[in-house]
Amino acid sequence: MQSDQRRLYSDLAWVWPIVSPKENYVEDAEEFCQAVWGYSQLEAKEILHLGCGGGHLDFTLKKYFAVTGVDVSDEMLALARQLNPEVDYQSGDMRSVRLDKTFDAVLIADSIGYMLTVDDLRATFTTAYVHLKPGGIFYTYAEEVTGRFRQNRTGYDTGSAGSVDVAFIENRYDPDPSDTTYEMVFVYLIRHGGHLTVETDRHLGGVFPLEIWLDTLKEVGFAVRLTEDGIVPVTFVCVKQI
Ligand SMILES: C[S@@+](CC[C@H](N)C(=O)[O-])C[C@H]1O[C@@H](n2cnc3c(N)ncnc32)[C@H](O)[C@@H]1O
Numbered sequence: 631m632q633s634d635q636r637r638l639y640s641d642l643a644w645v646w647p648i649v650s651p652k653e654n655y656v657e658d659a660e661e662f663c664q665a666v667w668g669y670s671q672l673e674a675k676e677i678l679h680l681g682c683g684g685g686h687l688d689f690t691l692k693k694y695f696a697v698t699g700v701d702v703s704d705e706m707l708a709l710a711r712q713l714n715p716e717v718d719y720q721s722g723d724m725r726s727v728r729l730d731k732t733f734d735a736v737l738i739a740d741s742i743g744y745m746l747t748v749d750d751l752r753a754t755f756t757t758a759y760v761h762l763k764p765g766g767i768f769y770t771y772a773e774e775v776t777g778r779f780r781q782n783r784t785g786y787d788t789g790s791a792g793s794v795d796v797a798f799i800e801n802r803y804d805p806d807p808s809d810t811t812y813e814m815v816f817v818y819l820i821r822h823g824g825h826l827t828v829e830t831d832r833h834l835g836g837v838f839p840l841e842i843w844l845d846t847l848k849e850v851g852f853a854v855r856l857t858e859d860g861i862v863p864v865t866f867v868c869v870k871q872i
Contacts, residue, residue, distance in 0.1 A: 636703075637831040638816060643684070643705035645818060648789040649798040652686040652713065658739060659690035662769050665867045666735045669855050671765035674734035678761050680724040680754070681741020685710030688717050691737075700727050701741075725753035732763045738770040746811050746836045748846060755850040764872040768852060771863040774837040778862050779804050779812065795821040804837065812837050840864060 682699030797819040804812035816831040852868035
């Protein structure tokens with residue numbers, strides 16, 4: 631078995647703004663804002679975004695909140711700092727980071743899928759809990775749920791920047807549905823002034839039953855106010871009770 635490469639967040643991080651531009655994140659950011667304004671018992675001013683990546687969500691969130699972003703990738707943090715100089719970005723792992731500060735809301739978006747075990751999930755929810763003020767909201771979602779995984783799902787994005795054209799293909803496959811991981815294989819067709827190079831990349835993602843998400847959130851201390859249960863993703867709006 632090949633390793634979890636995550637080239638998209640290291641040597642190929644420069645591709646991120648080209649194939650996944652910030653404009654694609656406005657709707658997701660607004661949904662988070664609506665949840666905070668709808669469910670929080672606090673007047674939300676300061677938020678913590680764990681797994682903030684290249685800062686594309688933060689680009690919208692910073693209009694409404696003072697944002698602190700945490701990510702494990704220095705390359706993604708460099709992109710985020712360039713895009714959002716006014717945001718406080720810090721290096722850290724969402725399972726273990728401790729900032730010695732509490733926030734009015736905590737967000738974990740499309741990075742929670744990198745939690746591969748129930749222990750990872752529990753540790754991450756605990757990070758969210760200890761950084762949240764009582765009455766505040768923790769918002770996250772499960773991109774994949776056991777029993778709803780679409781085997782061999784394949785999608786693509788394309789983008790250009792100057793003389794660089796990129797086509798990005800993503801394939802999701804679960805070789806062993808009895809465990810809690812699946813694989814994402816990415817293929818990048820990169821043309822510099824028309825000259826083609828092909829790169830490949832492999833990430834592991836986590837897939838858990840819905841009950842595991844709910845039980846683990848409750849175990850950590852959250853009251854789950856809303857479970858928006860489409861097929862996937864499944865959104866969780868949780869409160870740290872006063
Ligand atoms: C899809 S990107 C997030 C993009 C982000 N939504 C944006 O607005 O640009 C996923 C991010 O999760 C981060 N990540 C993965 N595991 C992590 C961990 N254990 N702790 C913190 N960040 C993590 C990766 O480094 C990557 O930047």
